[in-house]
Amino acid sequence: MLIPCPWCGEREETEFHYGGQAHVAYPDDPSAVDDAGWAAYLFVRDNSKGWFAERWLHRAGCQRWFNAVRHTVTYEIAAAYPPGATRPVIG
Amino acid sequence: MSGWQVTPRLPDHPNFLWAEAEPKPAYDVVVVGAGGHGLATAYYLAKEHGITNVAVVERGWLGGGNMARNTTIIRSNYLWDESAGIYEHALKLWEGLEAELDCSIAFSQRGVLNLAHSLGDVREGRRRVNANQLNGIDAQWLGPEDVQKLAPIIDISTDVRYPVLGATYQPRAGIAKHDWVAWGYARAAHALGVDLIQGCEVTGLRREGERVVGVDTARGPIRAGRVALAAAGHSSVLLSTLGIRLPLQSYPLQALVSELLDQVLDTVVMSNAVHVYVSQAHKGELVMGAGIDSYVGYGQRGSFSVIEHQMAAAVELFPIFARAHVLRTWGGIVDVSPDASPIVGLTPYAGLYVNCGWGTGGFKATPGVGSVFADTIAHDRPHPLAAPFTMERFATGALIDEHGAAAVAH
Numbered sequence: 043m044l045i046p047c048p049w050c051g052e053r054e055e056t057e058f059h060y061g062g063q064a065h066v067a068y069p070d071d072p073s074a075v076d077d078a079g080w081a082a083y084l085f086v087r088d089n090s091k092g093w094f095a096e097r098w099l100h101r102a103g104c105q106r107w108f109n110a111v112r113h114t115v116t117y118e119i120a121a122a123y124p125p126g127a128t129r130p131v132i133g
Numbered sequence: 134m135s136g137w138q139v140t141p142r143l144p145d146h147p148n149f150l151w152a153e154a155e156p157k158p159a160y161d162v163v164v165v166g167a168g169g170h171g172l173a174t175a176y177y178l179a180k181e182h183g184i185t186n187v188a189v190v191e192r193g194w195l196g197g198g199n200m201a202r203n204t205t206i207i208r209s210n211y212l213w214d215e216s217a218g219i220y221e222h223a224l225k226l227w228e229g230l231e232a233e234l235d236c237s238i239a240f241s242q243r244g245v246l247n248l249a250h251s252l253g254d255v256r257e258g259r260r261r262v263n264a265n266q267l268n269g270i271d272a273q274w275l276g277p278e279d280v281q282k283l284a285p286i287i288d289i290s291t292d293v294r295y296p297v298l299g300a301t302y303q304p305r306a307g308i309a310k311h312d313w314v315a316w317g318y319a320r321a322a323h324a325l326g327v328d329l330i331q332g333c334e335v336t337g338l339r340r341e342g343e344r345v346v347g348v349d350t351a352r353g354p355i356r357a358g359r360v361a362l363a364a365a366g367h368s369s370v371l372l373s374t375l376g377i378r379l380p381l382q383s384y385p386l387q388a389l390v391s392e393l394l395d396q397v398l399d400t401v402v403m404s405n406a407v408h409v410y411v412s413q414a415h416k417g418e419l420v421m422g423a424g425i426d427s428y429v430g431y432g433q434r435g436s437f438s439v440i441e442h443q444m445a446a447a448v449e450l451f452p453i454f455a456r457a458h459v460l461r462t463w464g465g466i467v468d469v470s471p472d473a474s475p476i477v478g479l480t481p482y483a484g485l486y487v488n489c490g491w492g493t494g495g496f497k498a499t500p501g502v503g504s505v506f507a508d509t510i511a512h513d514r515p516h517p518l519a520a521p522f523t524m525e526r527f528a529t530g531a532l533i534d535e536h537g538a539a540a541v542a543h
Binding site: 043055056059060062077078080081082084085086087089090091094096112114115116117 | 366369370378379380381382383427428429430431432436438468471527528529530
């Protein structure tokens, strides 16, 4: 799989480290979160069969994090964008 | 006309092991998924609990998922008491399974070695041996020379990247022929009255209030007193329709076989550190498992780099493998939980039970989880051996971390 780093362009997947689902926000008020809420934040992620926004680190390249929207069945990558940017609308 | 006239014809089909059923409007229990776990669950529901008005519905074909893709290793040398309970229960059932099902499953207790390549591995391995022995599980610690006695083709020289510093050894571990296990359970369940329905995808769960009362399928709705999910990663997809999010991620896990070779290895060898586990099938293929891809995926293939990495490690450990040819590689989708332990038991909805999250190690548990899941469904409470494996443990913190014993990097 070739992954398009927003800064370096397409590179082989072995250069990257996977960071799981993107856009999972840290709780706004941590002291107000109960056990079930922490379990959901720590452990529960979407298990999408289809388009999935996820985090990648270009470990063997520029060593910068970014997000990509990838299809988990075809592995097509529709978009790669810097952290903090809004997820593009895909499909 | 004179002389013999020969009409070419094929030989008769051998007797079918089970008959395909049409879905009835309602059952006492509908089991979703006709893999090993679903079939075993149906069998024990009928055999042990007298619940025979049961359907197993399968979107593909019977035993066609990871039951047909795994590397068939059976062992119970996990670290924690909870795991020892369920995996050792399974191993004891494996030991009587050919008689129980009245068919051969080519169960071969040839032992398993889990290699240690670093001081950390050695400490962890010794700790696991001690834990196993306290749980009554046969486990030994072996030094490099004893490892080589059991598997003479292993290179135990010290000047390699991953030297063999020792191994845990479970003599009662082994392998079985996975297809035959699925077919054996299917035949025995069918003989007890269970309907096996293939090509029937479950598309949704029917509920009335807080109770699940059936399933929607590609061939119409089926009412059910109880619904038992044994659909691996797709269990999380079905549960999400009820607003239940399971802490599961699905990844491709790869395996490969070589061409047929003379017998060179009569035990199972696993290495956690270099992600290779190998046994030699009865026919002679070397059966090798690799690691999982690092990223979520449902494509039943997997990264080439994973196979490349695994082959490099295998050839270093077993130098004679360098002359073997890969016959084929394949991938299955494994549903992995955060603590590398399964989720088995009740759900927030009455009449709905779930069994999933077995990750890379579900095959070995087949008889054990079938029996405890059936008992859980029949009595509507967790079987004592299933009780620790609830989905609530992620909130209470009572995790059962088996990343070390699961033997595949998660």
